[in-house]
Amino acid sequence: MARRRIGQDQLRREADRGRRSGSLDEIASLIDWAEIDRHLAPIYAAPKGEQAWPPLALFKALLLAVWHDLSDVKLAEALDDRASFRQFCGFAQHEPTPERTAFVRLRRELVARSLDRVLFEAVTCQLDDKGVVVRTGTLIDATIIASNSKDKDGEARWVKHRGRAAVHGYKAHVAADAKGGIVRSLEVTPANINDGRMLGAVLPESPGDVYADLAYASTANEQEIRAAGGRPHLPGRGVWAVAGDAAALARLEAWNAQVGRIRRCIEKIFGTWKRCYGLRRMRWRGLAKAALQVRLTATAYNLRRAVALVRAALA
Known part of the structure:
Protein backbone atom coordinates (compact mmCIF):
# COMPACT_ATOMS: atom_id res chain seq x y z
CA MET A 1 0.00 0.00 0.00
CA SER A 114 11.54 -9.45 13.89
CA LEU A 115 12.27 -5.73 13.68
CA ASP A 116 12.10 -5.15 17.44
CA ARG A 117 15.65 -6.46 17.82
CA VAL A 118 16.88 -4.65 14.69
CA LEU A 119 15.49 -1.28 15.83
CA PHE A 120 16.77 -1.64 19.39
CA GLU A 121 20.27 -2.45 18.12
CA ALA A 122 20.17 0.36 15.54
CA VAL A 123 19.37 2.97 18.22
CA THR A 124 21.90 1.53 20.67
CA CYS A 125 24.64 1.50 18.02
CA GLN A 126 24.01 5.16 17.27
CA LEU A 127 24.27 6.01 20.97
CA ASP A 128 27.48 4.00 21.14
CA ASP A 129 28.92 5.90 18.17
CA LYS A 130 28.12 9.17 19.93
CA GLY A 131 30.11 8.07 22.97
CA VAL A 132 27.10 7.81 25.28
CA VAL A 133 28.04 4.21 26.13
CA VAL A 134 31.13 4.55 28.30
CA ARG A 135 32.21 0.87 28.25
CA THR A 136 33.81 0.91 31.70
CA GLY A 137 31.99 -2.22 32.79
CA THR A 138 28.83 -4.27 32.44
CA LEU A 139 25.97 -5.05 34.82
CA ILE A 140 23.95 -8.20 34.12
CA ASP A 141 20.68 -9.22 35.73
CA ALA A 142 17.13 -10.33 34.96
CA THR A 143 13.68 -9.16 35.98
CA ILE A 144 10.36 -10.98 35.93
CA ILE A 145 7.35 -9.39 34.21
CA ALA A 146 3.87 -10.80 34.78
CA SER A 147 1.94 -12.07 31.78
CA ASN A 148 -1.13 -10.43 30.30
CA SER A 149 -3.29 -13.41 31.21
CA LYS A 150 -2.58 -16.44 33.40
CA ASP A 151 -5.09 -18.57 31.51
CA LYS A 152 -4.69 -17.47 27.88
CA ASP A 153 -0.94 -16.87 27.50
CA GLY A 154 0.35 -20.34 26.72
CA GLU A 155 3.95 -19.23 26.12
CA ALA A 156 4.45 -17.68 29.57
CA ARG A 157 5.64 -19.85 32.46
CA TRP A 158 5.39 -19.91 36.24
CA VAL A 159 8.37 -19.10 38.44
CA LYS A 160 8.63 -19.14 42.23
CA HIS A 161 11.38 -17.51 44.27
CA ARG A 162 11.87 -18.18 47.96
CA GLY A 163 9.77 -15.86 50.10
CA ARG A 164 7.84 -14.47 47.13
CA ALA A 165 4.57 -15.32 45.44
CA ALA A 166 4.72 -17.33 42.22
CA VAL A 167 4.53 -15.26 39.03
CA HIS A 168 3.23 -16.32 35.62
CA GLY A 169 5.07 -14.41 32.93
CA TYR A 170 8.33 -13.68 31.20
CA LYS A 171 11.85 -12.71 32.11
CA ALA A 172 13.94 -9.89 30.64
CA HIS A 173 17.67 -10.68 30.73
CA VAL A 174 19.63 -7.43 30.51
CA ALA A 175 23.23 -6.25 30.17
CA ALA A 176 23.74 -2.55 30.87
CA ASP A 177 26.67 -0.14 30.79
CA ALA A 178 27.93 0.10 34.37
CA LYS A 179 28.58 3.85 34.40
CA GLY A 180 26.00 5.35 32.06
CA GLY A 181 23.19 2.87 32.61
CA ILE A 182 22.53 2.38 28.89
CA VAL A 183 21.07 -1.05 28.10
CA ARG A 184 23.47 -2.67 25.65
CA SER A 185 21.77 -6.02 25.05
CA LEU A 186 18.75 -7.98 26.21
CA GLU A 187 16.85 -11.19 25.66
CA VAL A 188 13.32 -12.17 26.67
CA THR A 189 12.40 -15.71 27.74
CA PRO A 190 9.64 -17.47 29.65
CA ALA A 191 9.99 -16.74 33.36
CA ASN A 192 11.21 -20.22 34.30
CA ILE A 193 14.52 -19.92 32.41
CA ASN A 194 17.46 -19.75 34.83
CA ASP A 195 19.27 -16.39 34.91
CA GLY A 196 22.75 -17.89 34.81
CA ARG A 197 22.08 -19.81 31.60
CA MET A 198 21.46 -16.54 29.73
CA LEU A 199 24.73 -14.74 30.52
CA GLY A 200 26.31 -15.70 27.19
CA ALA A 201 23.24 -14.54 25.28
CA VAL A 202 23.40 -10.98 26.64
CA LEU A 203 27.14 -10.53 27.21
CA PRO A 204 28.19 -7.63 24.93
CA GLU A 205 31.48 -7.13 23.15
CA SER A 206 34.27 -5.63 25.26
CA PRO A 207 32.30 -6.05 28.48
CA GLY A 208 35.06 -4.83 30.83
CA ASP A 209 34.38 -5.61 34.49
CA VAL A 210 31.25 -7.77 34.59
CA TYR A 211 29.06 -7.69 37.69
CA ALA A 212 26.16 -10.08 38.32
CA ASP A 213 24.44 -11.76 41.25
CA LEU A 214 24.81 -15.24 42.69
CA ALA A 215 22.62 -16.84 40.00
CA TYR A 216 25.44 -16.22 37.49
CA ALA A 217 28.27 -17.47 39.71
CA SER A 218 29.72 -20.48 37.91
CA THR A 219 33.04 -21.52 36.43
CA ALA A 220 31.48 -21.71 32.97
CA ASN A 221 30.24 -18.12 33.15
CA GLU A 222 33.59 -16.86 34.40
CA GLN A 223 35.30 -18.56 31.47
CA GLU A 224 32.77 -17.06 29.04
CA ILE A 225 33.39 -13.56 30.41
CA ARG A 226 37.15 -13.97 30.07
CA ALA A 227 36.78 -15.34 26.54
CA ALA A 228 34.90 -12.13 25.63
CA GLY A 229 37.78 -10.04 26.98
CA GLY A 230 36.05 -9.17 30.25
CA ARG A 231 36.90 -9.58 33.91
CA PRO A 232 34.36 -11.49 36.03
CA HIS A 233 33.18 -9.92 39.29
CA LEU A 234 30.75 -12.56 40.49
CA PRO A 235 29.81 -13.33 44.10
CA GLY A 236 31.69 -16.10 45.86
CA ARG A 237 29.91 -19.01 47.50
CA GLY A 238 30.65 -20.04 51.08
CA VAL A 239 31.88 -23.64 51.34
CA TRP A 240 32.32 -25.93 54.28
CA ALA A 241 36.11 -25.82 53.98
CA VAL A 242 36.01 -22.11 54.73
CA ALA A 243 33.39 -22.25 57.44
CA GLY A 244 35.94 -22.36 60.25
CA ASP A 245 38.28 -19.75 58.77
CA ALA A 246 37.09 -16.38 60.06
CA ALA A 247 39.56 -14.40 57.93
CA ALA A 248 38.52 -16.19 54.74
CA LEU A 249 34.84 -15.67 55.52
CA ALA A 250 35.48 -11.97 56.14
CA ARG A 251 37.21 -11.64 52.77
CA LEU A 252 34.34 -13.47 51.09
CA GLU A 253 31.74 -11.20 52.71
CA ALA A 254 33.71 -8.07 51.78
CA TRP A 255 34.02 -9.23 48.17
CA ASN A 256 30.34 -10.08 47.89
CA ALA A 257 29.36 -6.74 49.42
CA GLN A 258 31.51 -4.86 46.90
CA VAL A 259 30.07 -6.83 43.96
CA GLY A 260 26.52 -6.37 45.26
CA ARG A 261 26.91 -2.61 45.75
CA ILE A 262 27.87 -2.12 42.10
CA ARG A 263 25.56 -4.77 40.63
CA ARG A 264 22.47 -3.36 42.34
CA CYS A 265 22.63 -0.23 40.17
CA ILE A 266 20.88 -2.19 37.42
CA GLU A 267 17.79 -2.38 39.65
CA LYS A 268 17.23 1.34 38.91
CA ILE A 269 16.68 0.45 35.27
CA PHE A 270 14.09 -2.19 36.12
CA GLY A 271 12.42 0.19 38.57
CA THR A 272 12.08 2.88 35.89
CA TRP A 273 10.68 0.39 33.40
CA LYS A 274 8.02 -0.86 35.80
CA ARG A 275 7.23 2.30 37.75
CA CYS A 276 7.26 4.85 34.91
CA TYR A 277 7.05 2.98 31.61
CA GLY A 278 4.18 0.58 32.27
CA LEU A 279 6.19 -2.66 32.30
CA ARG A 280 4.55 -3.93 35.48
CA ARG A 281 2.94 -6.56 33.28
CA MET A 282 2.85 -7.46 29.61
CA ARG A 283 0.26 -5.68 27.48
CA TRP A 284 0.00 -8.47 24.91
CA ARG A 285 0.15 -12.27 24.89
CA GLY A 286 2.92 -14.45 23.48
CA LEU A 287 6.72 -14.45 23.65
CA ALA A 288 7.25 -12.48 20.43
CA LYS A 289 4.96 -9.66 21.52
CA ALA A 290 6.49 -9.71 25.00
CA ALA A 291 9.94 -9.28 23.43
CA LEU A 292 8.61 -6.37 21.36
CA GLN A 293 7.23 -4.63 24.44
CA VAL A 294 10.47 -5.07 26.39
CA ARG A 295 12.66 -3.86 23.52
CA LEU A 296 10.44 -0.84 22.89
CA THR A 297 10.74 -0.06 26.60
CA ALA A 298 14.52 -0.49 26.54
CA THR A 299 14.82 1.69 23.43
CA ALA A 300 12.70 4.43 24.99
CA TYR A 301 14.69 4.19 28.22
CA ASN A 302 18.04 4.40 26.40
CA LEU A 303 16.98 7.54 24.53
CA ARG A 304 15.84 9.29 27.71
CA ARG A 305 18.96 8.17 29.55
CA ALA A 306 21.20 9.35 26.71
CA VAL A 307 19.64 12.83 26.84
CA ALA A 308 20.35 12.98 30.58
CA LEU A 309 23.98 11.92 30.02
CA VAL A 310 24.48 14.51 27.26
CA ARG A 311 23.00 17.22 29.49
CA ALA A 312 25.33 16.22 32.34
CA ALA A 313 28.36 16.29 30.03
CA LEU A 314 27.50 19.81 28.82
CA ALA A 315 26.74 21.18 32.30
Whole structure:
Protein backbone atom coordinates (compact mmCIF):
# COMPACT_ATOMS: atom_id res chain seq x y z
CA MET A 1 0.00 0.00 0.00
CA ALA A 2 1.18 3.54 -0.70
CA ARG A 3 2.28 5.78 2.16
CA ARG A 4 0.74 9.04 3.19
CA ARG A 5 2.85 12.17 3.08
CA ILE A 6 2.96 14.17 6.28
CA GLY A 7 4.70 17.43 7.14
CA GLN A 8 5.43 19.64 10.10
CA ASP A 9 6.64 22.94 8.65
CA GLN A 10 3.60 24.93 9.73
CA LEU A 11 3.53 23.29 13.15
CA ARG A 12 7.22 23.92 13.71
CA ARG A 13 6.95 27.61 12.84
CA GLU A 14 4.10 28.08 15.32
CA ALA A 15 5.50 25.83 18.03
CA ASP A 16 8.97 27.38 17.98
CA ARG A 17 7.73 30.89 18.81
CA GLY A 18 9.00 31.65 22.28
CA ARG A 19 9.31 27.96 23.18
CA ARG A 20 12.30 26.47 24.92
CA SER A 21 13.80 23.25 23.56
CA GLY A 22 12.24 20.30 25.36
CA SER A 23 13.32 16.72 25.89
CA LEU A 24 11.51 15.51 22.75
CA ASP A 25 13.48 18.01 20.68
CA GLU A 26 16.70 16.75 22.25
CA ILE A 27 15.77 13.14 21.48
CA ALA A 28 14.80 14.09 17.93
CA SER A 29 18.23 15.62 17.34
CA LEU A 30 20.11 12.82 19.10
CA ILE A 31 19.33 10.12 16.54
CA ASP A 32 19.65 9.89 12.75
CA TRP A 33 16.03 8.91 12.15
CA ALA A 34 16.66 8.35 8.45
CA GLU A 35 18.76 5.34 9.44
CA ILE A 36 15.89 4.03 11.58
CA ASP A 37 13.47 4.64 8.71
CA ARG A 38 15.70 2.54 6.45
CA HIS A 39 15.01 -0.50 8.63
CA LEU A 40 11.28 0.25 8.48
CA ALA A 41 11.29 0.68 4.69
CA PRO A 42 9.81 -2.76 3.82
CA ILE A 43 6.65 -1.98 5.82
CA TYR A 44 3.77 -0.60 3.75
CA ALA A 45 6.06 -0.33 0.72
CA ALA A 46 3.63 -1.48 -1.98
CA PRO A 47 2.97 1.27 -4.57
CA LYS A 48 -0.76 0.51 -4.77
CA GLY A 49 -3.58 0.22 -2.29
CA GLU A 50 -4.96 2.34 0.51
CA GLN A 51 -2.53 4.96 1.77
CA ALA A 52 -0.79 3.96 5.00
CA TRP A 53 0.81 6.07 7.70
CA PRO A 54 4.62 6.37 7.51
CA PRO A 55 6.00 3.62 9.76
CA LEU A 56 8.65 5.94 11.23
CA ALA A 57 5.93 8.28 12.51
CA LEU A 58 4.10 5.31 14.04
CA PHE A 59 7.32 3.97 15.59
CA LYS A 60 7.99 7.35 17.21
CA ALA A 61 4.41 7.29 18.50
CA LEU A 62 5.06 3.90 20.12
CA LEU A 63 8.02 5.45 21.93
CA LEU A 64 5.75 8.22 23.18
CA ALA A 65 3.35 5.56 24.44
CA VAL A 66 6.17 4.00 26.48
CA TRP A 67 7.40 7.30 27.93
CA HIS A 68 3.90 8.29 29.01
CA ASP A 69 2.47 4.79 29.71
CA LEU A 70 -0.38 5.21 27.21
CA SER A 71 -2.75 2.65 25.76
CA ASP A 72 -3.38 2.70 22.02
CA VAL A 73 -6.61 4.65 22.56
CA LYS A 74 -4.93 7.23 24.80
CA LEU A 75 -1.99 7.49 22.42
CA ALA A 76 -4.28 8.28 19.47
CA GLU A 77 -6.05 10.94 21.56
CA ALA A 78 -2.79 12.50 22.76
CA LEU A 79 -1.29 12.55 19.27
CA ASP A 80 -4.37 14.35 17.99
CA ASP A 81 -4.27 16.87 20.83
CA ARG A 82 -0.66 17.62 21.84
CA ALA A 83 1.53 19.82 19.65
CA SER A 84 4.79 18.38 21.01
CA PHE A 85 3.67 14.83 20.17
CA ARG A 86 2.69 15.89 16.65
CA GLN A 87 5.99 17.62 16.04
CA PHE A 88 8.04 14.69 17.35
CA CYS A 89 6.23 12.28 15.02
CA GLY A 90 6.28 14.67 12.06
CA PHE A 91 2.63 15.73 11.76
CA ALA A 92 1.56 19.24 10.84
CA GLN A 93 -0.89 21.07 13.07
CA HIS A 94 -4.10 20.60 11.11
CA GLU A 95 -3.58 17.25 9.39
CA PRO A 96 -5.19 14.03 10.67
CA THR A 97 -3.31 11.61 12.90
CA PRO A 98 -3.49 7.80 13.12
CA GLU A 99 -6.31 5.94 14.84
CA ARG A 100 -5.48 3.23 17.40
CA THR A 101 -5.69 0.39 14.86
CA ALA A 102 -2.67 1.82 13.02
CA PHE A 103 -0.49 1.06 16.06
CA VAL A 104 -1.89 -2.47 16.26
CA ARG A 105 -1.00 -3.08 12.62
CA LEU A 106 2.52 -1.68 13.02
CA ARG A 107 3.23 -3.91 16.03
CA ARG A 108 2.02 -6.89 14.01
CA GLU A 109 4.47 -5.98 11.24
CA LEU A 110 7.36 -5.45 13.68
CA VAL A 111 6.77 -8.87 15.22
CA ALA A 112 6.35 -10.63 11.87
CA ARG A 113 9.62 -9.14 10.56
CA SER A 114 11.54 -9.45 13.89
CA LEU A 115 12.27 -5.73 13.68
CA ASP A 116 12.10 -5.15 17.44
CA ARG A 117 15.65 -6.46 17.82
CA VAL A 118 16.88 -4.65 14.69
CA LEU A 119 15.49 -1.28 15.83
CA PHE A 120 16.77 -1.64 19.39
CA GLU A 121 20.27 -2.45 18.12
CA ALA A 122 20.17 0.36 15.54
CA VAL A 123 19.37 2.97 18.22
CA THR A 124 21.90 1.53 20.67
CA CYS A 125 24.64 1.50 18.02
CA GLN A 126 24.01 5.16 17.27
CA LEU A 127 24.27 6.01 20.97
CA ASP A 128 27.48 4.00 21.14
CA ASP A 129 28.92 5.90 18.17
CA LYS A 130 28.12 9.17 19.93
CA GLY A 131 30.11 8.07 22.97
CA VAL A 132 27.10 7.81 25.28
CA VAL A 133 28.04 4.21 26.13
CA VAL A 134 31.13 4.55 28.30
CA ARG A 135 32.21 0.87 28.25
CA THR A 136 33.81 0.91 31.70
CA GLY A 137 31.99 -2.22 32.79
CA THR A 138 28.83 -4.27 32.44
CA LEU A 139 25.97 -5.05 34.82
CA ILE A 140 23.95 -8.20 34.12
CA ASP A 141 20.68 -9.22 35.73
CA ALA A 142 17.13 -10.33 34.96
CA THR A 143 13.68 -9.16 35.98
CA ILE A 144 10.36 -10.98 35.93
CA ILE A 145 7.35 -9.39 34.21
CA ALA A 146 3.87 -10.80 34.78
CA SER A 147 1.94 -12.07 31.78
CA ASN A 148 -1.13 -10.43 30.30
CA SER A 149 -3.29 -13.41 31.21
CA LYS A 150 -2.58 -16.44 33.40
CA ASP A 151 -5.09 -18.57 31.51
CA LYS A 152 -4.69 -17.47 27.88
CA ASP A 153 -0.94 -16.87 27.50
CA GLY A 154 0.35 -20.34 26.72
CA GLU A 155 3.95 -19.23 26.12
CA ALA A 156 4.45 -17.68 29.57
CA ARG A 157 5.64 -19.85 32.46
CA TRP A 158 5.39 -19.91 36.24
CA VAL A 159 8.37 -19.10 38.44
CA LYS A 160 8.63 -19.14 42.23
CA HIS A 161 11.38 -17.51 44.27
CA ARG A 162 11.87 -18.18 47.96
CA GLY A 163 9.77 -15.86 50.10
CA ARG A 164 7.84 -14.47 47.13
CA ALA A 165 4.57 -15.32 45.44
CA ALA A 166 4.72 -17.33 42.22
CA VAL A 167 4.53 -15.26 39.03
CA HIS A 168 3.23 -16.32 35.62
CA GLY A 169 5.07 -14.41 32.93
CA TYR A 170 8.33 -13.68 31.20
CA LYS A 171 11.85 -12.71 32.11
CA ALA A 172 13.94 -9.89 30.64
CA HIS A 173 17.67 -10.68 30.73
CA VAL A 174 19.63 -7.43 30.51
CA ALA A 175 23.23 -6.25 30.17
CA ALA A 176 23.74 -2.55 30.87
CA ASP A 177 26.67 -0.14 30.79
CA ALA A 178 27.93 0.10 34.37
CA LYS A 179 28.58 3.85 34.40
CA GLY A 180 26.00 5.35 32.06
CA GLY A 181 23.19 2.87 32.61
CA ILE A 182 22.53 2.38 28.89
CA VAL A 183 21.07 -1.05 28.10
CA ARG A 184 23.47 -2.67 25.65
CA SER A 185 21.77 -6.02 25.05
CA LEU A 186 18.75 -7.98 26.21
CA GLU A 187 16.85 -11.19 25.66
CA VAL A 188 13.32 -12.17 26.67
CA THR A 189 12.40 -15.71 27.74
CA PRO A 190 9.64 -17.47 29.65
CA ALA A 191 9.99 -16.74 33.36
CA ASN A 192 11.21 -20.22 34.30
CA ILE A 193 14.52 -19.92 32.41
CA ASN A 194 17.46 -19.75 34.83
CA ASP A 195 19.27 -16.39 34.91
CA GLY A 196 22.75 -17.89 34.81
CA ARG A 197 22.08 -19.81 31.60
CA MET A 198 21.46 -16.54 29.73
CA LEU A 199 24.73 -14.74 30.52
CA GLY A 200 26.31 -15.70 27.19
CA ALA A 201 23.24 -14.54 25.28
CA VAL A 202 23.40 -10.98 26.64
CA LEU A 203 27.14 -10.53 27.21
CA PRO A 204 28.19 -7.63 24.93
CA GLU A 205 31.48 -7.13 23.15
CA SER A 206 34.27 -5.63 25.26
CA PRO A 207 32.30 -6.05 28.48
CA GLY A 208 35.06 -4.83 30.83
CA ASP A 209 34.38 -5.61 34.49
CA VAL A 210 31.25 -7.77 34.59
CA TYR A 211 29.06 -7.69 37.69
CA ALA A 212 26.16 -10.08 38.32
CA ASP A 213 24.44 -11.76 41.25
CA LEU A 214 24.81 -15.24 42.69
CA ALA A 215 22.62 -16.84 40.00
CA TYR A 216 25.44 -16.22 37.49
CA ALA A 217 28.27 -17.47 39.71
CA SER A 218 29.72 -20.48 37.91
CA THR A 219 33.04 -21.52 36.43
CA ALA A 220 31.48 -21.71 32.97
CA ASN A 221 30.24 -18.12 33.15
CA GLU A 222 33.59 -16.86 34.40
CA GLN A 223 35.30 -18.56 31.47
CA GLU A 224 32.77 -17.06 29.04
CA ILE A 225 33.39 -13.56 30.41
CA ARG A 226 37.15 -13.97 30.07
CA ALA A 227 36.78 -15.34 26.54
CA ALA A 228 34.90 -12.13 25.63
CA GLY A 229 37.78 -10.04 26.98
CA GLY A 230 36.05 -9.17 30.25
CA ARG A 231 36.90 -9.58 33.91
CA PRO A 232 34.36 -11.49 36.03
CA HIS A 233 33.18 -9.92 39.29
CA LEU A 234 30.75 -12.56 40.49
CA PRO A 235 29.81 -13.33 44.10
CA GLY A 236 31.69 -16.10 45.86
CA ARG A 237 29.91 -19.01 47.50
CA GLY A 238 30.65 -20.04 51.08
CA VAL A 239 31.88 -23.64 51.34
CA TRP A 240 32.32 -25.93 54.28
CA ALA A 241 36.11 -25.82 53.98
CA VAL A 242 36.01 -22.11 54.73
CA ALA A 243 33.39 -22.25 57.44
CA GLY A 244 35.94 -22.36 60.25
CA ASP A 245 38.28 -19.75 58.77
CA ALA A 246 37.09 -16.38 60.06
CA ALA A 247 39.56 -14.40 57.93
CA ALA A 248 38.52 -16.19 54.74
CA LEU A 249 34.84 -15.67 55.52
CA ALA A 250 35.48 -11.97 56.14
CA ARG A 251 37.21 -11.64 52.77
CA LEU A 252 34.34 -13.47 51.09
CA GLU A 253 31.74 -11.20 52.71
CA ALA A 254 33.71 -8.07 51.78
CA TRP A 255 34.02 -9.23 48.17
CA ASN A 256 30.34 -10.08 47.89
CA ALA A 257 29.36 -6.74 49.42
CA GLN A 258 31.51 -4.86 46.90
CA VAL A 259 30.07 -6.83 43.96
CA GLY A 260 26.52 -6.37 45.26
CA ARG A 261 26.91 -2.61 45.75
CA ILE A 262 27.87 -2.12 42.10
CA ARG A 263 25.56 -4.77 40.63
CA ARG A 264 22.47 -3.36 42.34
CA CYS A 265 22.63 -0.23 40.17
CA ILE A 266 20.88 -2.19 37.42
CA GLU A 267 17.79 -2.38 39.65
CA LYS A 268 17.23 1.34 38.91
CA ILE A 269 16.68 0.45 35.27
CA PHE A 270 14.09 -2.19 36.12
CA GLY A 271 12.42 0.19 38.57
CA THR A 272 12.08 2.88 35.89
CA TRP A 273 10.68 0.39 33.40
CA LYS A 274 8.02 -0.86 35.80
CA ARG A 275 7.23 2.30 37.75
CA CYS A 276 7.26 4.85 34.91
CA TYR A 277 7.05 2.98 31.61
CA GLY A 278 4.18 0.58 32.27
CA LEU A 279 6.19 -2.66 32.30
CA ARG A 280 4.55 -3.93 35.48
CA ARG A 281 2.94 -6.56 33.28
CA MET A 282 2.85 -7.46 29.61
CA ARG A 283 0.26 -5.68 27.48
CA TRP A 284 0.00 -8.47 24.91
CA ARG A 285 0.15 -12.27 24.89
CA GLY A 286 2.92 -14.45 23.48
CA LEU A 287 6.72 -14.45 23.65
CA ALA A 288 7.25 -12.48 20.43
CA LYS A 289 4.96 -9.66 21.52
CA ALA A 290 6.49 -9.71 25.00
CA ALA A 291 9.94 -9.28 23.43
CA LEU A 292 8.61 -6.37 21.36
CA GLN A 293 7.23 -4.63 24.44
CA VAL A 294 10.47 -5.07 26.39
CA ARG A 295 12.66 -3.86 23.52
CA LEU A 296 10.44 -0.84 22.89
CA THR A 297 10.74 -0.06 26.60
CA ALA A 298 14.52 -0.49 26.54
CA THR A 299 14.82 1.69 23.43
CA ALA A 300 12.70 4.43 24.99
CA TYR A 301 14.69 4.19 28.22
CA ASN A 302 18.04 4.40 26.40
CA LEU A 303 16.98 7.54 24.53
CA ARG A 304 15.84 9.29 27.71
CA ARG A 305 18.96 8.17 29.55
CA ALA A 306 21.20 9.35 26.71
CA VAL A 307 19.64 12.83 26.84
CA ALA A 308 20.35 12.98 30.58
CA LEU A 309 23.98 11.92 30.02
CA VAL A 310 24.48 14.51 27.26
CA ARG A 311 23.00 17.22 29.49
CA ALA A 312 25.33 16.22 32.34
CA ALA A 313 28.36 16.29 30.03
CA LEU A 314 27.50 19.81 28.82
CA ALA A 315 26.74 21.18 32.30
